[in-house]
Amino acid sequence: MTYADITSFILSLTFTDVLTLIVMPCIGLATLMTLVRLVRGPTLVDRVIALDLLNTFGIGVLAVQSMITGRAVYLDIGLVLGLVAFLATIAFAYYIQRGL
């Protein structure tokens, strides 16, 4: 593994390779960190925030997946996921304020 080897390896990556090998694991790492907060969160509000962030990561994963597979249908699913996430957060906020 010389410097030239590493350089040629990096230059041989396509855009799909970058998405699959770098971007997806990074989003997975972020999801894991958010899951830690979802499990540990001292109050219910922290857990709701972590759930909201997980849904947002879901939209991001769908956008990356649409670029990897080349199918724009995944963007539709992202739109619907955003709608459902918003409704879930609003419902949680309503019931937290009313006192479960």
Added chain:
Amino acid sequence: MLVLKLILVGIGTLTLILAAVGILRLPDAYMRMSSSTKAATMGIMCLLLAAALHFQETSATTRALATICFVLLTAPVAAHMIGRAAYYRRVPMWEGTIEDEFKRDLEETVGDPLREKLLERLNQTGLEDTVA
């Protein structure tokens, strides 16, 4: 075009990781909410713009832009609702908090029955564990 896509994807991924670090490391629920809302919206915007650049057809661009508009509209509303519920249920703030402007505002208001009721509720004791 490839360079633009790579830049957008890189910024988006880094911002999503920043949002996750923020929600893991910040000390209280209000700060975690601020981190997750703003940083995650920015990351999602960059990723969806990269997807729109990747496909370069009207239908995909429309969907990506619609999702961006939707996230931009709903994320602040959801954060506001959660924050209001958290304040109303008296989720504790960080010990280092130096200013609670809403409570000061409530104490200065005289004559509004709704606000006096809220202040009375905020000053009650023995309700700290209602949101576990």
